[in-house]
Amino acid sequence: MTAVAAGQEAEDRVAVASNWRLVWWRFRRHHLAMASAGLLILLYLVVLFPSFFSTQDPERTDARQAFIPVQSIHLLADGALSPWVPAIVGKRNPTTLRMEWTTDPKKRVPIRFFGAGPEWKLFGLVRTKLHLVVPADPTQRIFLLGSDRLGRDQWSRIMHGTQTSMTVGLVAVALSVILGVVLGGISGYVGGKTDQVIQRIIELLQSVPTIPIWLALSAALPRDWTPIQVFFAITVILSLVGWTTLGREVRGRFLALREEDFVLAARLAGCSRMRIILRHMVPTFVSHIIATSSLAIPVMIINETSLSFLGLGIRPPAISWGVLLQEAQNIQTLALAPWLLIPGLVVIVSVLAFNLVGDGLRDAADPYSH
């Protein structure tokens, strides 16, 4: 094939490429965003199947196994593939009378990938015992990220906390998007008095400092609500405050699009109002909305984490990243068990990943910009 023919073929491929394909081609060029997207997919797998990724029940306590340090996975034993973690040996400190644990690489606890462990239900329906990693001997416990003051396995707790925190983020943003698109859309398309009213509401919401509002709203939640109820209440509170930015953006897009020639062309062709909005206006900014939302998710996650950390958001026994970090509030525990800060690391990494993906998407969202 000649160079000219190859060039022609590439041109033809671009010519019939839809908007989404162009967005994808441009997104693909951001390597960091691509890597972050991979990480996020992994995180959402955890959200779907936290029990599969856990090694044990996140609620299982054992006061005799408190503050066990990280047991890291080793794949090779004596040159052969046979995964294991070092065993834990405990010694009581003679002055504080506390148990102090260390790992002993000489004693090995064999582990198995995709082995059977405690039973769980796939989507609450199908019973299964499959886990990503379990100790070969089901009577033993392993602590891949150490244990907390009640002897609960931090690894498994992070897996379940991921489910809560990421879901709050996603659902809160989804609610914000719905509110933002509907109210912003009405504001931008109808204009006039309606627009004025909605704009004033947005300004009002944006001018009230957010932290006190959340504090007030969450303090107002009845103490006797179940964790599920609290969870939904928190999501709704987050999105009630969070929709304003998106509402503004959507309104701006509507106002700009109303003046676009192709929208006028659709009107002159005889399209109905509804058809103009749904077929001509909305599709041109979905990619922007997706980009904006993916930048809003990390904000929601941080908000949830902070609220829960302050004890005002999701409350134990429910698990979230904020709840986990609450455990790390005490300086003494930190000195004794620094691994309890790992949930903070998880928050940072996932927030970074969301931001990188969001930035990549925002760059790619308008493939016609150049």
Place this chain on the structure above:
Amino acid sequence: MTDSLLEVRGLQKFFPITRGFFQSVVGHVRAVDGVDFTLKEGETLGLVGESGCGKTTASRCILRAIDPTGGQILYRMRSGKVVDLATLPQGELLPLRAEIQMIFQDPFGSLNPRMTLLDNVGEPLLVNGMKNRRERADRVAELLRLVGLRPEFMHRFPHAFSGGQRQRIGIARALATNPRLVVADEPVSALDVSIQAQVLNLLLELQQRLKLTFLFVAHDLSVVRHISDRIAVMYVGQLVELAPTAEIFRQPQHPYTAALMRAVPIADPRVRKDDGILGGEVPSPAAPPSGCYFHPRCRHATARCRAEAPELREVAPGHFSRCHFAGEMTF
């Protein structure tokens, strides 16, 4: 109205100027304030004037993309019935949408970037009742061939085309419903010199083949002269002169038209001229001058011009001018 396709009488469009928190109206931009002309079937009327004189506003009133403030826009439908587009309720406009179409200036903004050519050009067909996709594809192929594009292109997206090609696509879309009147708002202004001629030729050819009537809006006098049978000149929202092309160029009957013609740079270094350059600036349509709007810039202005607003009157058969001294002196 006798045999004309379109008759515009005393067209007005005012935009409110609002101020303050409660958006109270403190004045009006008189974007169009007195436009009268007729269009015969099959002819091209060129509408020229400086930026901001209301050309786009006037043409959008005729398309009813915006609602005029006053005046009449009488249109003779294919059925022979005469309707007033200025006051027709939105609901009754739909059958007229197919008969009156528009070609846009910006070849990049006027096509939906998310839709293929088939959907872009086929949209007017679809909303006018051609639900069958095969049928639509056949018609789109025919239209693309008509404007000089390959029918295979119909599955491509607008981003694959150059400015000139996109303008052809826009023309194909405008022709989809077999319109009778086409309003072209600066259809070649955004195009390159070598592409401009191609599109002008296409428009002329299509007009002859399809018996189209054009309202051709532009600011380039040489382009307007090339394509129009008659020319209407606007200044600050008003029509100041209207005449057949040859006539208006032979003897302009309004000082503004004459100044506009003198300002056109001639593509011949042997014809260099520096005299008679129009000084000053276009007044704001929110606060036009007293009397004749042109008097602050007019070199023939008298006390009468400052006090008394001239009417648009016929100074020779088919030659209208809004100047007190039209027909009495050469400008």
Place this chain on the structure above:
Amino acid sequence: MTEPLLSVRDLRVSFQMDEGLVRAVDGTSFDIMPGQVLGVVGESGCGKSVTMRAILQLVEKPGRITDGTICFRRRNGADTVDLARLPPRGAEMRDIRGAEIALIPQEPMAAFSPVHTVGDQIAEAILLHGHRWKEGGRKLRRAEARDITVGLFRDVGISMPEQRIDAYSWQLSGGLRQRAMIAMALSCKPRLLIADEPTTAIDVTTQAQVLALLRDLQARYDTAIIFITHDLGVIAQMASYVVVMYLGRVMEEGPVDEIFHAPKHPYTKALLRSIPSLYGETRVALPVIAGALPHPFNRPPGCPFHPRCPDAMARCSAAVPSLQPVAANQLASCFLHHDVAEPA
């Protein structure tokens, strides 16, 4: 024979994009004499603006000058400097930019900051190059700079200059903004003024005013002007010497009368034929240049014009014709008139 003020030789500028290499300027050569008005004409994307930005070393990333020389004769002496070799941010380049070569950019709206008055911005430039206005190197005072600005505004025909210098750029009409831009460019008394499509966005009547102003200033100060446009009418009215560009290369150059009355290159001829005039026959098909401008990533091999050229020969797609003398003062790059190809 006078020496050229600026001499561009075989200039090449390319942009390394993700999609490929855009050779925006691909071997451009021309001279400009002191006090001359050089018209550069060409269709959109042919590299007019990039060439001018290259002269001022203002090509933005990912663009790069890859080859060629830009020899400029400094004010003080007979020696020339090669601007293409100067560091873009160096002291010498900064001194030349603004002080000896001024640019009226294509978008006047973007050229002024919206948060300072136009008067302040021009006074700032005057203070920066104060020694041009005061003998003996004495520092200029702010009030003096303001007076000079008022004088410049009066020079470029802005009425009520004392009030207008306190306006912001967005408060000025298109014509006034363009005049203010010219005042800004003149503030440092340049010897070479580059006007990049200064009248494209404004009305014919205002255009006529601005063109008259530029002609008048040129005669008064004897400034050399490079005037860029795609409007052949404007070129005919303004230029004394014309360079016709297509896809980053010079197709033809010569005195304005020769270009309009004895064009040699098929592109120039076709371009002149395809514009509607105020005298020709109306409502007839215009002779056109077939085809479209190629995409910047898809430059044709050989003569850049060959896919659209009515006279193309076999050789035209194989070799690039170089710019050679074809008449007394005229040069063209076309194999119809000579057979010297660019070295491969």
